[in-house]
Amino acid sequence: MSENFNKITTSLAELEAKIAFQDHTIEELNQALIAQQFMLEKLQYQVRHLAEKLHSVQPSNVASRAEETPPPHY
Structure with a gap:
């Protein structure tokens, strides 16, 4: 009985x-x-x-590359 009690006590302590x-x-x-x-x-x-902040930024006055006219050729 004492051995059984010790096992239970040990198991309880581990838990x-x-x-x-x-x-x-x-x-x-x-x-x-x-x-x-x-x-x-x-x-x-x-x-x-x-x-x-991004939405409140005013658009730039510089045109995009696609919108710019090509430079004159000499």
Whole structure:
């Protein structure tokens, strides 16, 4: 009976250690996810800001190469 009790106690201790390790891992993953979400929101804001800036830029007065007349030939 004592041997059986020792096996159960050992198994229980191993399970508790695994659960503690999993809790720690889950917390680390949660913190990484929070950091990534923050970075994603920051990048989305920057992309929106750059897109708004791009749309607000006035078109250039210089014609594109396709629109320019070819230079005169001598």
